[in-house]
Amino acid sequence: xxQIAQQLIYGIQLGSLYALIALGYTMVYGVLRLINFAHGDxxxxxxxxxxxxxxxxxxxxxxxxxxxxxxxxxxxxxxxLLLAMAICSAMGVLIERFAYRPLRNGLQxxxxxxxxxxxxxxxxxxxxxxxNGWGPLVAVVVGVGVGFAMRPLVxxxxxxxxxxxxxxxxxxxxxxxxxxxxxxxxxxxxxxxxFIPNILPERTYMLPGGVMVGSSQLTILGVSLVLMLSLRYxxxxxxxxKAMRAISHDIEAAKLMGIDTDRVIAFTFxxxxxxxxxxxxxxxxxxxxxxxxxxxxxxxLKAFVAAVLGGAGSLPGAMVGGLLMGSAESFxxxxxxxxxRDAIAFCVLIIILLVRPAGLMGRHVPExx
Amino acid sequence: xxxxxxxxxxxxAIEALSQVDLEVNQGEIVTLIGANGAGKxxxxxxxxGQVPTSSGSIHFEGREITRTPxxxxxxxxxxxxxxxxxxxxxxxxxxxLELGAFIHHGKHEQIRQDIDRVFQLFPRLSERVNQSAGxxxxxxQQMLAMGRSLMARPKLLLRDExxxxxxxxxxxxxxxxxxxxxxxxxxxxxxxxxxxxxxRVAHRAYVLGTGSIVVSDTAERLLANEQVQAAYLGE
Ligand SMILES: Nc1ncnc2c1ncn2[C@@H]1O[C@H](COP(=O)(O)OP(=O)(O)O)[C@@H](O)[C@H]1O
Ligand SMILES: [Mg+2]
Numbered sequence: 001x002x003q004i005a006q007q008l009i010y011g012i013q014l015g016s017l018y019a020l021i022a023l024g025y026t027m028v029y030g031v032l033r034l035i036n037f038a039h040g041d042x043x044x045x046x047x048x049x050x051x052x053x054x055x056x057x058x059x060x061x062x063x064x065x066x067x068x069x070x071x072x073x074x075x076x077x078x079x080x081l082l083l084a085m086a087i088c089s090a091m092g093v094l095i096e097r098f099a100y101r102p103l104r105n106g107l108q109x110x111x112x113x114x115x116x117x118x119x120x121x122x123x124x125x126x127x128x129x130x131x132n133g134w135g136p137l138v139a140v141v142v143g144v145g146v147g148f149a150m151r152p153l154v155x156x157x158x159x160x161x162x163x164x165x166x167x168x169x170x171x172x173x174x175x176x177x178x179x180x181x182x183x184x185x186x187x188x189x190x191x192x193x194x195f196i197p198n199i200l201p202e203r204t205y206m207l208p209g210g211v212m213v214g215s216s217q218l219t220i221l222g223v224s225l226v227l228m229l230s231l232r233y234x235x236x237x238x239x240x241x242k243a244m245r246a247i248s249h250d251i252e253a254a255k256l257m258g259i260d261t262d263r264v265i266a267f268t269f270x271x272x273x274x275x276x277x278x279x280x281x282x283x284x285x286x287x288x289x290x291x292x293x294x295x296x297x298x299x300x301l302k303a304f305v306a307a308v309l310g311g312a313g314s315l316p317g318a319m320v321g322g323l324l325m326g327s328a329e330s331f332x333x334x335x336x337x338x339x340x341r342d343a344i345a346f347c348v349l350i351i352i353l354l355v356r357p358a359g360l361m362g363r364h365v366p367e368x369x
Numbered sequence: 370x371x372x373x374x375x376x377x378x379x380x381x382a383i384e385a386l387s388q389v390d391l392e393v394n395q396g397e398i399v400t401l402i403g404a405n406g407a408g409k410x411x412x413x414x415x416x417x418g419q420v421p422t423s424s425g426s427i428h429f430e431g432r433e434i435t436r437t438p439x440x441x442x443x444x445x446x447x448x449x450x451x452x453x454x455x456x457x458x459x460x461x462x463x464x465x466l467e468l469g470a471f472i473h474h475g476k477h478e479q480i481r482q483d484i485d486r487v488f489q490l491f492p493r494l495s496e497r498v499n500q501s502a503g504x505x506x507x508x509x510q511q512m513l514a515m516g517r518s519l520m521a522r523p524k525l526l527l528r529d530e531x532x533x534x535x536x537x538x539x540x541x542x543x544x545x546x547x548x549x550x551x552x553x554x555x556x557x558x559x560x561x562x563x564x565x566x567x568x569r570v571a572h573r574a575y576v577l578g579t580g581s582i583v584v585s586d587t588a589e590r591l592l593a594n595e596q597v598q599a600a601y602l603g604e
Binding site: 239242243245246248249250252253254255256257258259260261 | 417419438439440443444448449451455456457458459460464467468469471472474517521
């Protein structure tokens with residue numbers, strides 16, 4: 001019994017993180033009918049922002065040496081959390097702006113500049129031995145130069161390939177962005193795992209029945225809860241939130257209300273990105289897990305399954321789905337089948353697609369005629 | 370006020386509109402009638418920038434709007450109530466009306482007055498303010514679509530098939546309200562398959578036959594026109 005309760009608490013901790021990520025999937029699916037596979041990588045970036053904030057950018061003190069700094073560290077942790085949310089929401093907006101929007105509206109000049117630059121740096125990198133003696137500034141300048149020179153090539157490619165609204169193009173783009181972020185992460189952050197030392201006071205509380213709860217678990221649960229309630233408020237009662245709901249029901253009709261749908265879609269990515277960023281930062285700072293540039297992959301997939309389980313497009317569904325996935329994983333991990341803890345997500349996905357493709361809380365919308 | 374100059378629209382290989390000229394003057398009710406598939410909805414969608422034109426130009430109050438996206442046209446004063454109602458079924462009646470006034474955010478007093486006005490026109494909606502719009506009957510949804518398009522306070526209202534699928538007494542009521550809105554100064558372009566009713570409320574009319582304008586005249590003369598009677602008014 002105590003064992004089960006203990007697993008459940010771990011499951012809720014895991015599940016609230018999955019729920020935070022799943023909300024981003026489900027919101028984007030709601031407005032664009034697009035599965036943003038790069039979302040798990042945004043979570044990874046959130047974890048790295050948390051890591052750098054805790055170890056380099058902010059003056060955290062090691063509690064083992066300065067136990068009196070606990071209060072200051074907690075205040076700094078809030079700053080780190082907000083920083084991760086801000087950076088990840090900006091990333092969400094960038095991904096939407098430069099990867100998905102050209103699929104809807106065609107590739108504009110600014111998009112071609114951007115992709116030229118993205119291509120320019122790795123190409124310059126290939127000739128790195130030449131630049132080694134000249135210092136990084138020259139390499140950056142050359143990278144930018146090559147990038148601008150790439151612009152006509154990108155524009156030409158876009159004309160040749162004929163971007164369109166086809167679902168397959170969107171899916172391939174999403175996977176491409178995900179690969180770009182993972183490999184970009186390997187380039188920027190390196191492949192070595194990183195982890196954060198003890199910077200927050202860790203206490204364990206004993207619940208009746210001998211069940212233990214750590215303060216980090218309570219923090220993850222509490223912060224997730226606050227974020228989800230704020231999200232609910234934004235979506236239900238604010239102007240951009242109402243616009244989001246209108247778009248997710250009927251984007252053409254929403255335009256006819258005077259809603260600038262591109263802006264609202266960008267806002268949706270910003271919201272989703274900030275939740276994933278918060279999740280990533282909390283994992284990095286509170287769970288001592290090793291973070292690598294590929295570390296968003298599995299949580300991203302599991303959160304995606306959570307979103308499908310809850311019902312794609314449904315916010316309460318994403319929360320419930322996340323908690324269910326977290327608990328399921330926790331129970332499998334605690335049983336004799338523990339080596340299958342990652343496989344459970346895929347079993348759930350297959351079962352839900354067979355039994356109830358609309359998900360637990362999704363409404364099954366018939367195809368429009 | 371609104372002018373289409375030899376506008377053509379293609380859907381892939383099909384030319385859905387070819388060289389359409391159409392004009393709507395301030396204060397008028399103009400109706401666009403024609404058989405199913407003639408291109409009426411396409412005309413409305415082209416005006417609102419929802420389908421790209423392949424040639425020709427569209428002007429509103431002297432400015433070219435050919436490539437202006439739909440959401441900006443709402444700010445310019447054009448509201449469209451699209452075919453098939455297209456209400457937000459996942460939201461309440463009040464939220465639907467508030468979304469209609471999306472461009473007027475912050476003007477709480479104006480929005481409150483306009484919602485009251487809509488409820489005056491359609492008392493049945495006021496009993497269902499907080500009900501989810503998806504649970505309304507077809508007629509009530511049509512009323513909501515109409516009310517929602519008024520919330521933007523448009524100068525020009527584009528109305529695509531408001532009578533579709535409605536009981537006869539509701540059709541009467543909808544046309545009555547169109548006349549009333551027009552008296553209050555809203556210019557209206559009305560698309561209808563129900564040609565007889567449309568011609569009775571309109572000042573002028575265009576008849577569309579597979580993608581191009583066949584006849585245009587005052588509504589009165591078209592009602593009397595034997596060819597039009599034979600082709601579109603039945604009996
Ligand atoms: N999205 C579309 N793609 C391809 N063809 C279309 C599309 N919409 C309409 N059409 C075609 O264009 C023609 C005009 O359609 P429409 O403007 O909807 O007619 P109406 O409103 O007069 O009934 C029809 O032949 C229709 O099949
Ligand atoms: Mg039509």
